[in-house]
Amino acid sequence: MTATPSQPGPPPDQAAIDAHEAKEVAAFDRIDALLQAVGPIATKVKGEKYEVLPGSALQLDHDTMPELLVASSVNRSLRHSEDCLRALHQLLQTGLQPFVPYLLVRGALETAATAVWLLKPDASIQRLERRAAIEEDDGKELGNALRSRGIAGAEDEIESRKRGFESILTTRELDAQRCKWHGYSAVIKDIDENWGTSKSVEAAWRTCSGMSHGKFWAFTAVTAATDTQSTGSGSATATFTPSYHPLAQVLGITVAILQRADRLYDERRVPATEERPSGATS
Numbered sequence: 001m002t003a004t005p006s007q008p009g010p011p012p013d014q015a016a017i018d019a020h021e022a023k024e025v026a027a028f029d030r031i032d033a034l035l036q037a038v039g040p041i042a043t044k045v046k047g048e049k050y051e052v053l054p055g056s057a058l059q060l061d062h063d064t065m066p067e068l069l070v071a072s073s074v075n076r077s078l079r080h081s082e083d084c085l086r087a088l089h090q091l092l093q094t095g096l097q098p099f100v101p102y103l104l105v106r107g108a109l110e111t112a113a114t115a116v117w118l119l120k121p122d123a124s125i126q127r128l129e130r131r132a133a134i135e136e137d138d139g140k141e142l143g144n145a146l147r148s149r150g151i152a153g154a155e156d157e158i159e160s161r162k163r164g165f166e167s168i169l170t171t172r173e174l175d176a177q178r179c180k181w182h183g184y185s186a187v188i189k190d191i192d193e194n195w196g197t198s199k200s201v202e203a204a205w206r207t208c209s210g211m212s213h214g215k216f217w218a219f220t221a222v223t224a225a226t227d228t229q230s231t232g233s234g235s236a237t238a239t240f241t242p243s244y245h246p247l248a249q250v251l252g253i254t255v256a257i258l259q260r261a262d263r264l265y266d267e268r269r270v271p272a273t274e275e276r277p278s279g280a281t282s
Contacts, residue, residue: 137181
């Protein structure tokens with residue numbers, strides 16, 4: 001019996017190209033699956049299915065501070081996050097652009113993380129403080145916008161809103177120093193359960209933020225470099241191609257945070273003795 005010679009494999013360069021293309025196809029399929037997984041949450045958001053039931057933790061929050069409802073901020077955060085991901089799905093139908101997808105993922109991640117941050121504390125007082133912090137920041141940003149436009153009567157409106165906010169804190173016996181907004185960086189760090197690993201929320205957020213501002217370190221981290229050539233004096237040129245693989249990684253982290261927000265919302269909006277609503281995401 002004679003052995004049949006094995007068929008020669010493709011040239012090394014072609015093998016590398018084929019492996020890269022297979023990796024990109026797999027990443028694109030994962031992105032599609034992740035965006036499809038957002039569907040049940042999108043249905044709940046659009047259909048206003050997050051009803052706060054009597055006897056729930058959120059109803060207690062609302063009874064304690066009816067002027068600033070925790071659920072209103074959560075609803076707005078989930079709607080914003082879902083809207084960004086829906087826009088990402090539409091954008092990817094035209095191909096992969098290098099920067100814009102990360103702007104949308106960043107927006108989705110920040111607001112999904114904010115929803116988790118609002119709902120995470122078991123203590124009602126902490127949820128109220130965090131809701132008040134969002135209101136305080138909203139008032140500051142409105143003031144900055146009005147002043148920058150030079151609108152007549154802006155200072156009166158700003159001062160009126162400030163007095164109203166301070167009155168709420170006094171009435172509800174909230175410590176103003178504990179109702180300060182410290183930015184998305186603080187929110188992301190607070191809810192990141194995988195810091196120091198490849199699944200870190202902070203790492204994904206910093207990558208998306210870097211791409212949102214065109215930072216070179218982020219650009220080189222999420223694109224594939226080819227045709228690298230030295231130009232002397234320690235510099236080089238290269239061709240950078242967008243890749244679906246890093247986008248799938250940050251999107252996976254973002255969708256996981258959105259699903260976490262959905263689970264927390266279902267836990268906080270029904271009495272502890274009742275079962276979670278059917279159709280809640282796992």
